[in-house]
Amino acid sequence: MNKYTEDDLREELKTQEYEFGFYSELDAETFPKGLNENIIKAISKKKEEPQWMLDWRLDAFRIWQEMEEPEWANVHYEKPDFQAISYYSAPKKTDPNKTLDDVDTELLAMYKKLGISVNEQKRMNNIAMDIVVDSVSVATTFKKTLAEKGILFMPISEAIQKHPELVQKYMGTIVPKTDNFYAALNSAVFTDGSFCYIPKGVKCPMELSTYFRINEGGTGQFERTLLIADKDSYVSYLEGCTAPARDENQLHAAVVELIALDGAEIKYSTVQNWFPGNAEGKGGVYNFVTKRGICHENSKISWTQVETGSAVTWKYPSCILKGDNAIGEFYSIAVTNNHQQADTGTKMIHLGKNTKSTIISKGISAGKSQNSYRGLVQVHAKADNARNFTQCDSLLMGNACGAHTFPYIEAKNKTAQIEHEATTSKIGEDQIFYCNQRGIDTEKAIALIVNGFSKEVLNKLPMEFAVEAQKLLEISLEGSVG
């Protein structure tokens, strides 16, 4: 029998007439490349989704087809071929024959520097974990505690089935399908992500992290996260991992929506360390993310991000300060080295009265990289007494990199108070020599200076994350000063 290839399958897909029957036969781990309505139907079928979800996806797909890839960002890259991507990959299973000896030694060395446990290393490389009582009990206790408080925390696909009323009520309300090219694409094809609901008045007793999410099969290419904090609740959510993620998927387009109802507080922390490409600028992930939250009356959303990975980053975690007295915060460290490009920042949209926002952005550029801050502070006509404070600091290492700042300020209310501070500095040879003279070698000196520069943001991260993030900054900049 001739080998049945992906090309054959693609041909067949083009000519398939009946809608679902074929796909139930299809038990492939990975879908054929390309994107069309049939692929979206197949994704929906795989996920056993209700009809409304499929309709929603198809609508997004139609919108996406009408859209053009944006070009306004200060990044240059070869545009992805959307027909050359496979849009579904089954969660990776652990390979019983694989051991840590099969893992790239360079990667293992990196784990060691980051102080990542052996079990964690195995998890990240899809190696079956040893049965450790601790980790099992942690997970169990974790699940139990959350259930007692009525907190829902599960993969988004599970939520679509189990809590359709919540998903239907909120999904796409903050980042609509029509929002932008990548958000539309994500809406059509997302296969993974988290759903979280904190009931009224509940203070989530622990940091929620994707690490603890049960039944999680690695991070997806098109992630979709929906987090709802009901009235007067509190949650701190951690996303990402400090370990380097060598993903073969070149394009990542995630959507995150946060809803803080009256009096609620959401703290959302991210460490992004996707493969940045090699020193020559080959390979690396394109990270095009839409993150946005809405703050109702007296509520607060705080975004904290440490971005060290990806070849190209395009990301603006934002807050819509809809209710009176709402607070939005954005704390960011973006590191670019070698040929990396980052265009990142935030949008603070002041709609309610007495709304406040704070933006602290720290950009660090080394090598031949380009690092841009892009931010919008918008005060609408009815937003009396809105206040914003923005501080953008750039640190340059060497002479071949670039730092750029694109702040946009729009105020339509005379009572608005908006402050913007910006600095650009360079790690000086005199600073390095000063450290050297005290016995501190150049690599360590740079780490010290960079950590000092980033301190205001690092302090906003949950403790254990902050320590890892600090190490990550050091590793990302290794060898950046010759």
Place this chain on the structure above:
Amino acid sequence: MLKITNLHATIGTKEILKGINLEVKAGEVHAIMGPNGAGKSTLAGVVAGKEDYETTAGLIALNNEDISEMSPEERAHKGIFLSFQYPVEIPGVTVTNFIKTAINQSRKAQGLEEMSAKDLLQKIKEKAALLEIDRKFLSRSLNEGFSGGEKKRNEIFQLAMLEPKLAILDETDSGLDIDALRIVANGVNKLKSKDNAVIIITHYQRLLDYIVPDFVHVLYDGKIVKSGGKELAHELEAKGYDWIKKEVSSL
């Protein structure tokens, strides 16, 4: 302890040091004086290993070991400390964190374990008391927003914490009022011992009223043109550097 033999150094194509000979023994305090542009700070920089300078001839030996090819941090690990004329700011890095890093890097180079938090704290307490330093000062960012006096006291505090064999004080008196000068000088005097040595680089005699040198050297046009005891400093103060210049040109 330190032996400099026929040291020549250039910056770019310009020769700054033109054959320096100097020997400093343990327990001694040497003062190097001279007019602006004589090469005083260059000498300090070359001994500490600053890369802006190129050593074209000569030897620098510390305890009979040639250090002239070593990196600045290796020299620091061997016990050389330079108190900077213009200490740099490192925003966001506290004085304590900086000193902790410096101590542990040196310990690491010597194959020792990191200093425990308890020991470090004890040492900080002790040295801060010795130098009359308010410990609140230690949680501020290194040199950021420090007054001239605070910067120099911070240098001496680091000297106290790192306990080097040889301390080079480069124009430590510049920019200090008389009270700050006395505090800094007292600090240095308290840290002096028979096992370490101090080189004071200064333009004026006034610091030497507080830290009394065993030897005074006059540096002029890249060479040590005159050496003597502490009375030489007074003579310079009275007669000015023109006297030296005339004496040199008449040779």
